[in-house]
Amino acid sequence: MLRIGVISDTHGLLRPEALDFLAGSDFIVHGGDIGNADILARLAAIAPLTVVRGNNDKGDWAAAVPPSALLEVGGVRLYALHDIADLDAAALPDDTRVVVYGHSHKPLAEQRGPVLYLNPGSAGPRRFSLPVTAAEVLVDAGQARASIVELIPRG
Structure with missing residues (x-):
């Protein structure tokens, strides 16, 4: 089984809780609004990094x-972009099984037909009352499943 750590909207803040969560990932995907090059270097030190x-x-x-990226892990193709509104679903490669995006800061893991849409939410500064979250995608035997984890308890 392969583990892909998924993070987005760090906006220059890479929390220790996010680093702890991503430790042990086989790959990391960052869905954009990174904030600075230091965050990229710190994430790339953990695992191979795909970023938009x-x-x-x-x-x-x-x-x-890049504004978008394709990644294949364990026979599962992932497509990443920042804003889901920019996605042309008809232009996705037919074998795409996971779409990773960010922008809204609202975590979501939703299966739509053969494609899993995953927004890990925001792992950076808290925005409004939205949670501080990240996600993981577990790939096993060509299948992908995702879970979202709250990094900082609300309240």
């Missing part, structure tokens, strides 16, 4: 970050 640029990722460091 968010609408708040600006400057020289962000220019090399």
Whole structure:
């Protein structure tokens, strides 16, 4: 079984709780609004990193970050982008099984036909009353399942 740690919307804040959660991941996907290059270096030190640029990722460091990315893990193809509104579902490769996105800060794991849509929520600064979360995708025998974890208890 392979474990993909999924994080998004760090906005320059990589919490110790997020690092603890991602430890032991075989791969990491960041859904954008990273905040700075230091976060990328720290995540890449944990596991191979796939990252996409968010609408708040600006400057020289962000220019090399793609707006979308494809990753294949254990026979499961993942597509990542920041804002789900930018997704052209008809243009996805037919064998895509997981779409990772961020932007809204609202965690969601929802199966729509053969595709799992996963927003890990925001692991960065708390926004409004939304939870501080990350997610994992477990890949086994060509199948993927996701879970969302609250990193910082509310209240």
